[in-house]
Amino acid sequence: MNTFGHIYRLTTFGESHGPAVGGIIDGCPAGFRPDFDELARQMARRRPGSGAAASHRREADGVQFLSGIFEGVTTGTPIGFVIANSDVRSADYTQLRDAWRPSHADYTYDAKYGLRDYRGGGRASARETAARMAGGALAMQILRANGIIITAYTSQIAAIKLPQSYRQLSLADVDSCVLRCPDATAATAMLHAVEQARADGDTLGGVVSCVIRGVSAGLGEPVFGKLQAMLASAMLGIPAAKGFDYGMSFDDIDRRGSEVADIFYNAPDGSVCTRTNHSGGIQGGISNGEDIYFRVAFKPVATLMQPVETIGSDGLPVTLEPAGRHDACVVPRAVPVVEAMAAMTILDALLINRCARL
Amino acid sequence: MNTFGHIYRLTTFGESHGPAVGGIIDGCPAGFRPDFDELARQMARRRPGSGAAASHRREADGVQFLSGIFEGVTTGTPIGFVIANSDVRSADYTQLRDAWRPSHADYTYDAKYGLRDYRGGGRASARETAARMAGGALAMQILRANGIIITAYTSQIAAIKLPQSYRQLSLADVDSCVLRCPDATAATAMLHAVEQARADGDTLGGVVSCVIRGVSAGLGEPVFGKLQAMLASAMLGIPAAKGFDYGMSFDDIDRRGSEVADIFYNAPDGSVCTRTNHSGGIQGGISNGEDIYFRVAFKPVATLMQPVETIGSDGLPVTLEPAGRHDACVVPRAVPVVEAMAAMTILDALLINRCARL
């Protein structure tokens, strides 16, 4: 179950403190010429940085491609890649060998498998998302060549929430803000909150919003393969994600049907459009040509920089001292991961849809 | 993509106004003796009834099993079943042949497939969920025999929201309320709101909450097959579902990590427990033995009992007159569907988990 997708499929491997993480992209159509500089730029976006919210682990995240690309062009064969884990200090983690951090995967891995690689969270580390970035960054380039643009941004940290819809924001340069929040006022408040939490050895959660523009009508499969179900599965597979909604959010659910019906009209160019977009670009599980937009909630992660009370695998109480390098708020770093997972989902749906008609 | 699940797999077929809906349950373990009376009772729960919120279509929802059960016991071979569409009045729908209802699947099916069965919403009708109920009701019985109990209930309709957590509610007899809301005061207010909406020819949305008790630690696959991702995919595949969250909700996301870390302790019987359960019973994608709980948001459906402005497939404006039989609020009927999808998800995860260790 380490494979994502149906046609465009990413299989990943790797633990935080092993020699490398990596993956295989299978089903990438032949004939695409990736922009490797752009790909490196995307990889860098996920990397722990020096920003206010980020941990201090530094890695080049250099993706080494091993197959499936010949003379700069995808060949249709699987694209294997590895990303070396260069900045690994396992000694930090020895106290976790026999103790379970609260709200982490330590206990559940032990319960499921009978053992675990305890160094740095092992496979449950956010380090694993580097491999997703590689698969997603390639998908994103293919989508862009097809006129599809995916943009995510931080819309909430702790209690500070952007009041605007995505349409009222300028999303051209989300990364110019260290928190990836496109509203300067809110960003300032968020930054203050993150710094305060970091000073307290604590963490904050938040919400990432994402918009996908340029998807034509017809993507997604009715019933169990609805486009929103594929997206929800993609998003809830991101570490620390707790929730997903699209179009109408949990907050809008109190409205009446007559208020939120998206009335159709013909645009001057003859295309079918809707006056509003409460459907979030998806009706009956299938894209309708309007913008697709959704939110993903992320919890405040439980890796605190303060002593934490727990029990060991022997059942006895233990106090864990803060160690390792950790983010006070993972939300800004989740932004490119949300985009990556969305890109793979949409490209997959686009390829599946090639078989819908004779 | 009309198949749900990996080991316990349900494939469904059927349109609202064809001769039948139905499905095939593949991968049901051999040796289980289903309680068919209980199964019929579950089917009846989804059926449009005479309650305040429901439409007036009536069907026996009698499931005819065609295979896979011999002398009352599952044989391990696929269980084929059909559910006749007995109460079908296609004449109601002729105005939809060439027009697209707002916020329905009419336009997107046309865009994807080039044609559609326009009668009663065709495959996009909630009628399709009858087949899911059959697969889910069987899964639920197998789970119950393994000590796992799934209970869903209406926790919000329109702006009326239960303030309590599921632990503060009595969930023993959710169905005694026509809206499946376990709080009498809220239910009264909800009922009033639904009646008002019905009187206005309008519709209401809401939220279904669901609790799964008795799941042992170890279910769910790390990374792309996280238990919450499987559940989210299951829930977002239900018609009209707009959102999913588990453990900490969108509303709780403003809390700090130190407040929501679930501290471990050993119960008197030696089992590992957590003092709080902000994790919603899942850590790192794997169940930890605590209650699993989540919410599913449902939009107010767009089938209104009032004239609706739209365009036809010729691009010209049309006014659709109200027709057919429709729910003013689908949330109560979604309750058993949420349970059914949850049951199939958990049983599937339980079977997959048999291969986790040597």
Place this chain on the structure above:
Amino acid sequence: MNTFGHIYRLTTFGESHGPAVGGIIDGCPAGFRPDFDELARQMARRRPGSGAAASHRREADGVQFLSGIFEGVTTGTPIGFVIANSDVRSADYTQLRDAWRPSHADYTYDAKYGLRDYRGGGRASARETAARMAGGALAMQILRANGIIITAYTSQIAAIKLPQSYRQLSLADVDSCVLRCPDATAATAMLHAVEQARADGDTLGGVVSCVIRGVSAGLGEPVFGKLQAMLASAMLGIPAAKGFDYGMSFDDIDRRGSEVADIFYNAPDGSVCTRTNHSGGIQGGISNGEDIYFRVAFKPVATLMQPVETIGSDGLPVTLEPAGRHDACVVPRAVPVVEAMAAMTILDALLINRCARL
């Protein structure tokens, strides 16, 4: 594991003596208008008939379609169908409740599942192939509309073997021979052998050869999804099949590489062709545009019309008396099943291949 295919997927259900067999065809492209008379004709070809080789069970094999076809055209939604088991005499089989027929699935089903539907072989009966015929007959019509023609025939029964290659035979009217053997002389000898075997209460095996014409270059996936691997899996899934070879057969394996290299040339119309076709139309797992041809070996089935010595589930010796209605040679009836499985395989490969390039 009762699903065949990746995009065009058939899931089947049903036991020999239950109320029905049937299935769901998922992934059939929208917009095809099936010829139902032709479909019924194909179903009839598999049916036990009055021919020299056949058993005497008679069923209409009427396929009742329940969904996925609207106003005569496929809609892209799943096509559910049932085929009633009308001519069922379960009393014939009571002696099999506690005894295992040699070389049947009786013992292995018991070993795997702990129980079995013993009536008429249950799910292991050739009756199950009726559902495959429905899926295959539809696939074959779609292929024919794409210029692809699949023809199978009996090329060996017992020791009587057609010496010719398929190119030297007229395959226009295979069914005019009751044994589906396109060589009159061989057919006469085969018929004699089958009559003799029937008189002795015995059975014969044989070989079905199959030719697929009109497949363009590019179908099949390298490595694990090679077109020959998909075909082999399809064929070895047919009851009583023991072997598969394509292009060069087991008998030709003694030749040298220089003798069997298929030299390329350009046809007058510019297309790339090979002078010989030892590759059987597939190179590196991918079709090359030449005829695809292969053979499937079928054992003499073990349902004899003579007393058979075995043991019961209690471990004690039993003698089984001949009962039921059985073929002396299943090979002619396997001919349409081979075609059906080949048709689904090729259509699936054709759809998968739509995603090979940007």
Place this chain on the structure above:
Amino acid sequence: MNTFGHIYRLTTFGESHGPAVGGIIDGCPAGFRPDFDELARQMARRRPGSGAAASHRREADGVQFLSGIFEGVTTGTPIGFVIANSDVRSADYTQLRDAWRPSHADYTYDAKYGLRDYRGGGRASARETAARMAGGALAMQILRANGIIITAYTSQIAAIKLPQSYRQLSLADVDSCVLRCPDATAATAMLHAVEQARADGDTLGGVVSCVIRGVSAGLGEPVFGKLQAMLASAMLGIPAAKGFDYGMSFDDIDRRGSEVADIFYNAPDGSVCTRTNHSGGIQGGISNGEDIYFRVAFKPVATLMQPVETIGSDGLPVTLEPAGRHDACVVPRAVPVVEAMAAMTILDALLINRCARL
């Protein structure tokens, strides 16, 4: 489609002349301690050697494991691995840039993907099987720990065929013969034939036989997942494989049902056995506890050490000069690949079967 298996899944990547081949083993149960020396020994068996039949490319085939194994034990997470392509001389292959070798995958890759990595056959090279060996060697160790032993051997080269059944041969030390033929007399004749073919710049085909002992009854899924169908798919996915049969072979198909029915009896220990084993250990698609045995036919490969006439992608005639390093007979090197694919198939079936019963 570069993934093999359902629970124990191997996904591979890599071209002959890229930096590496490799793969990801997903679904390997946690808690197994691989013997890495034995694994290296298995890898060495596939490697081109200095034997009579082999090509002269030499590589260490050192498998570098990157994840999924912690302190020497499998953790249940995916096992990523790479095998560097160290001995790569791409200059040998420039003449293949624009020309298609007969009976190779050159033309079909171009037809499918519009381009190909022409160096050394690219992904279609036998080099790709190194990654399968890694997945298979691990599976084989797990099976051995469960009492299951898989042994393959060369049973035919060109026209020289072992007359004995596997029961009459000593399979304890197949590798002591350079051709992996366990009959000394036949091996001598085969060796002579191979040397003659090599001297002529020609190639020979042959047959690999394989025996699997120790499989308990119950593995394999009825209908489309029959154990023989999984094995056939595995074997026909090996480069140069042309055919598969099991139990009764194509040569035995002329026998009568009464001759080949495998009569049951109770062994002294109470276990159910059959007096003969024409079923090849599989009945109704499910293992019955007897030895599983099958054959795989391999063609004489078309990479000749003599000038070969063909056409280029421009349609003009070309003569290809012999180049590269190639086997005169691939059959001995296919022996460990047959074992590897069989091991993955059986382990997968064994894991799937854990879900057959409640």
